[in-house]
Amino acid sequence: MTQEQTNLTIDNPKMSxxxxxxxxxxxxxxxxxxxxxxxxxxxxxxGPSGCGKSTFLRTLNRMxxxxxxxxxxxxxxxxxxxxxxxxxxxxxxxxxxxxxFQKPNPFPKSIYENIAYGPRIHGLAAGKADMxxxxxxxxxxxxxxxxxxxxxxxxxxxxxxxQQQRLCIGxxxxxxxxxxxxxxPCSALDPIATAKIEELIHELRGRYAxxxxxxxxxxxxxxxxxxxxxxxxxxxxxxxxxxxxxxxxQERTKDYITGRYG
Amino acid sequence: xxxxxxxxxDEEIDRLRGLIAEMGGxxxxxxxxxMLALQRQDKKLAAEVVADDKRIDAIxxxxxxxxxQVIALRAPMANDLRDVIAALKIVSVxxxxxxxxxxxAKRVPLIATNKRTLEPIALLPSMGQVAGEMVxxxxxxxAARDADLALAVIERDTVVDDFYNSVFRTLVTFMVExxxxxxxxxxxxxxxxxxxxxxxxxxxxxxxxYYAATGQxxxxxxxxxxxxxxx
Numbered sequence: 001m002t003q004e005q006t007n008l009t010i011d012n013p014k015m016s017x018x019x020x021x022x023x024x025x026x027x028x029x030x031x032x033x034x035x036x037x038x039x040x041x042x043x044x045x046x047g048p049s050g051c052g053k054s055t056f057l058r059t060l061n062r063m064x065x066x067x068x069x070x071x072x073x074x075x076x077x078x079x080x081x082x083x084x085x086x087x088x089x090x091x092x093x094x095x096x097x098x099x100x101f102q103k104p105n106p107f108p109k110s111i112y113e114n115i116a117y118g119p120r121i122h123g124l125a126a127g128k129a130d131m132x133x134x135x136x137x138x139x140x141x142x143x144x145x146x147x148x149x150x151x152x153x154x155x156x157x158x159x160x161x162x163q164q165q166r167l168c169i170g171x172x173x174x175x176x177x178x179x180x181x182x183x184x185p186c187s188a189l190d191p192i193a194t195a196k197i198e199e200l201i202h203e204l205r206g207r208y209a210x211x212x213x214x215x216x217x218x219x220x221x222x223x224x225x226x227x228x229x230x231x232x233x234x235x236x237x238x239x240x241x242x243x244x245x246x247x248x249x250q251e252r253t254k255d256y257i258t259g260r261y262g
Numbered sequence: 263x264x265x266x267x268x269x270x271x272d273e274e275i276d277r278l279r280g281l282i283a284e285m286g287g288x289x290x291x292x293x294x295x296x297m298l299a300l301q302r303q304d305k306k307l308a309a310e311v312v313a314d315d316k317r318i319d320a321i322x323x324x325x326x327x328x329x330x331q332v333i334a335l336r337a338p339m340a341n342d343l344r345d346v347i348a349a350l351k352i353v354s355v356x357x358x359x360x361x362x363x364x365x366x367a368k369r370v371p372l373i374a375t376n377k378r379t380l381e382p383i384a385l386l387p388s389m390g391q392v393a394g395e396m397v398x399x400x401x402x403x404x405a406a407r408d409a410d411l412a413l414a415v416i417e418r419d420t421v422v423d424d425f426y427n428s429v430f431r432t433l434v435t436f437m438v439e440x441x442x443x444x445x446x447x448x449x450x451x452x453x454x455x456x457x458x459x460x461x462x463x464x465x466x467x468x469x470x471x472y473y474a475a476t477g478q479x480x481x482x483x484x485x486x487x488x489x490x491x492x493x
Contacts, residue, residue, distance in 0.1 A: 218337060245339050247477030257339040259271065260264040 010036045014179060014209040015060060015097075020074035022055050022064065029055045031233040032074070037179070041225030042201055042210045044241065046217055048261060051230040053213050057181050060211065061097035062090055078179070095122055098172035102184040104164030106156035106171070111148050114156040114167055115139060118175040134174055141207075142170030143200045162193025169200060173208075180204070182212040186219065198223050217257055221245050229253045263341075271336050278328055278349050279405065282356075285321040286401030288314065289356050290394055292363035293460060297390035299370045300453065301383065311367035318360035325353040341474070348474035352404060355463045355470075359397060362456040362463075369449045380446055382432050386453060389425040392418065393457045396464035400471060409475040415468035416480070422461030429454040 013036035022030035030052045037043050037060075045053040055064065062083060064070040076083050083093055095118070106114050115135045116125070125131040135152070139145040144166040148159070156167050165185060172180055182201075186194040201210060201223045214220050220227055221241060228238040229252070237244065237253045248254045255261050266272050292311050299308035329350045332338060338346050373380070396415050403411035430451065437447045469480050 217339065221339075246343060248340050254340050255264055258342045259266045259268060259339075261267065 010038045012039070013037060014039050014079065016075075016077045016080075017056075017059070018075045020056070020059060020072065020076060022052070022059060023071045023073075024067070025069040029233055030059070033230075033235040035228060035235060035238055037209050037211055038226075039209045040206060042205050042212060042223050043226045043228065044220035044224035045211065045213045045228050045230060046215075046220050046256075047230035047236075048256065049215075050232075052233045053228075053230040054183055056230065056235075057183055057211060057213050060179070060181055061094050061099055063094075063099065065090065095175040096177055097179040097181060098175065098177035100165070100168050100172055100180065100182045100185045103188050104161055104168050106159070106164050106167050108155065108157055110153045111139075111156050111159070111167060112152040114171050115174045118171060122175050124175065138170040138174040139167075141173050141204065142166045143196060143203070144170055160193070162189050162196055165189060165193070165197060166200065169197070169204075173204075177208060179209040179211070182210065184213055184215060187215060194219070217245075229256060231256070268336075271332075271342075274328065274332050274336070275342070275345065278325060278332070278346065281321050281325050281328070282349055282352060283401065283405055285318055285325070285353060285356050286397065286404075288318050288321070289359045289363065290398050290401075292318070292360055292367075293390060293394040293397065293457075296363045296366040296370075297387050297394075299367055300373065301387055303370065303373070305371050308367040308370035312364050315360050315364040318357060322353045322357040325349060341477075344474040344477060348404070348470040351470050352401075352467050355466050356397075356401075359460050359463050362460050366453050366456050369453060373446050373449050380436075380443060380450065382429065382436050382447065382450055385425075385429050385432060386450070386457070389422065389429065389454065389457050392425065393422050393460040393464065396422070396461055397467070400464045400467040403468060403471045404474070407471075407475045409472050412468040412471040412475065416465050416472075419461050419465045422458055426454055426458040 015037040016035075018034050020030055020033045021028060033052075033056055045057060047053045058064045059072050059076060060083075064072060072084060078093070078096065082088070083097075107117060109117070112135055115138050116131050119125050119131065119134050125134055136145060136149075139148060144163060147163060148154075148167075156164065159167060165188075169180075169185075186197050189197065198219065201212065204210060205225075212220070212223060224241045226238065227241045227244040229236045229244065229248075229250070231252050237248060237250045239249070244253065245257060248257060292314060295307055295311045298304065299311060329346050332346050336342075373383075396418055399411055400415045402408070403415065433447050433451050433454070437444050440447075473479050
């Protein structure tokens with residue numbers, strides 16, 4: 001094991017992974033990763049393509065369950081509770097640990113319905129008035145309310161890419177999650193839309209534990225307070241973002257972030 | 263060190279390091295020639311030192327421009343970031359070193375007008391040599407990213423400080439005994455102070471080199487010569 005980290009453990013972790021290994025059939029994609037994710041900071045996962053950062057992110061709300069050949073070993077806890085325990089309700093888990101994907105994927109329904117869908121199936125609203133409150137609150141938190149309040153019944157897919165992505169964040173927020181996982185949420189967006197998402201991430205910090213996978217190192221530097229560098233299935237280094245970007249401990253981290261990789 | 267995937271980045275870093283090496287070489291030569299001019303009372307050499315300082319200033323401006331360009335276009339990280347920040351700080355310090363050498367050279371004609379032998383002048387070349395070597399080693403340490411060599415430079419600063427205290431006492435004594443030399447001796451006192459400041463600045467360069475090489479900053483230390491009040 002070449003894994004070495006700084007600040008591995010944090011106080012009151014929201015989620016903890018211990019010696020997590022992921023296999024796709026015979027191939028091992030994650031080689032024993034241990035990491036804590038806290039409420040107080042945004043955690044960024046960086047690393048070259050194929051390093052396992054997205055695979056690892058997807059273990060945090062059991063999205064890998066949908067991949068038939070995937071097998072996860074080790075322990076991952078949410079508030080101390082093992083999320084891979086047989087008693088864990090996966091639907092409930094994914095409400096608590098929400099996810100935002102690379103390409104904005106709003107439902108082909110109205111803006112209002114995109115937000116209302118989750119709360120409705122989870123029974124979070126007592127009636128129409130209740131639901132209106134949830135929709136407005138979620139869209140406000142997603143920084144989208146002012147732009148869409150007069151056309152809530154237009155289709156979500158008619159929005160711009162950046163607005164669609166904020167709609168997806170609003171949709172994740174609507175079911176009152178505790179953790180939000182973001183898998184390259186800005187890679188399909190222009191710089192202005194990206195800046196709006198980054199500002200949103202900043203505003204959401206503290207209210208939710210946020211983990212973001214990004215190929216854009218500047219983005220990791222801008223939005224996160226903790227950065228984890230993955231390489232070939234190892235967590236090579238995990239530390240305070242400003243330390244990682246000014247004085248990384250590991251040669252592999254340094255080569256990657258200074259553009260000397262490969 | 264491995265090369266950057268983007269070759270132009272390496273070329274810019276190389277150019278930056280080349281400019282700093284040239285600047286350091288010129289500052290060293292300025293110190294050496296200023297001291298030589300003082301010793302030999304060579305006004306022509308002194309005038310050359312003053313004129314050559316323009317090139318040192320020009321390199322500072324060039325490095326500043328290049329550093330801003332690299333930060334804006336390459337977004338350097340980790341050791342690259344530390345290198346360019348150190349480069350920016352080092353050139354402003356080396357520019358000051360050049361100014362001190364120039365200031366020494368400017369005093370040469372004022373001291374040389376008097377043919378009388380000023381005994382205390384004899385103390386200054388060795389002091390200048392120590393300070394010049396500190397500048398030389400600090401810039402070599404930058405070129406080699408050598409933290410140990412940088413630390414060795416920092417330790418040598420006390421030698422220059424001790425020299426300064428010794429020259430100070432000697433000059434005061436000499437002035438008391440030879441009141442007609444007070445004007446020249448006052449200039450020599452400034453020369454000694456300039457050399458002492460060069461030593462301090464070489465130490466500052468070494469601290470930046472240490473930071474660039476290791477990512478760690480050295481604890482703040484006492485700067486400047488500690489002048490003991492006379493009884």
